[in-house]
Amino acid sequence: MKKKNKKLEVRKPNQEVRLASNVYIILIISFYSMIGIMTLCSLMLLIGIIAFKTNNLPLFSQIKTVISTIMIIIVLMFLILYPIKNTIEPETKLEKDAFIFALNRLGLKSKCELEKLNGIIHNLKRDRLHFSSESDLYRIYLLLENGQMVDYLISLRDLKQLIKIGQKVKIRNSNLKLPISGWCSDHLSISVIDEEGKTFYKFESYEPFNNKTKLKGRKIVG
Incomplete structure (x- = not known):
């Protein structure tokens, strides 16, 4: 949508x-x-x-x-x-x-496009491409409902046991088309869904997104 x-x-x-x-x-x-x-x-x-x-x-x-x-x-x-x-x-x-x-x-206009997609966690791999003192950096691979494979850099901390391959996810991605500079990300969120169909964990970022942007995770209470 x-x-x-x-x-x-x-x-x-x-x-x-x-x-x-x-x-x-x-x-x-x-x-x-x-x-x-x-x-x-x-x-x-x-x-x-x-x-x-x-x-x-x-x-x-x-x-x-x-x-x-x-x-x-x-x-x-x-x-x-x-x-x-x-x-x-x-x-x-x-x-x-x-x-x-x-x-x-x-008084200049800009354009916002919102996209919502469903998918599953296809793979999780420790990220070794970025030199960082953090040991919790992983790259999460998502297989979307349209057949597309996307990947993002995330931080799992001590919650790796909660995030598993095969879990359902919902992606909400809003992008801005700004005059002169072109497209950039406004807000990206990945909601991990439990067996009851509820979101129990979410990764998100409000930074203009690129392949090096780390999505911060938080547990959803209730």
Whole structure:
């Protein structure tokens, strides 16, 4: 099940989020300003080349000159704008909240997509790819109802005996499509279901998700 075009808001943003949002506002305005300035300069340059530099050239040479100029302009725009895009892309929950708050202040829209899936725990393996002092890091492999296999980094602590292969799980995954930066995770949760069909343990994270993000677990009481 998916929901789209949900309005995103940061409830009661703290001072840290408000301050960080000011930085994002500057970056967002700079990004769109650079697009406008570079587009205008590119058009002026292209018109100048067409008007003054290609009059005495054969048609094929004129076409080659214009195409080459357009390619150079595209490469220059990429080299200038891509670093700004990477700077804007949120990597922590604080940055994500600050970015959303900045978008709200600027009146820009973002998109939220919610996905719910069922599956089972297919495998559990101790994770050895991340250098960490933690000895409880595992990678959990889930076989979803659509046949897809996904894996996440989790912390089991002393609860490894509670989480077993074959147990049913419910995944709730909400993703944000933010202007400039693109898609990032808003909230991911994996609910482990007992024999009575109730959630007894949950792994979740509010960080912008990547393969290195550890999902924190908690036991559900009652």
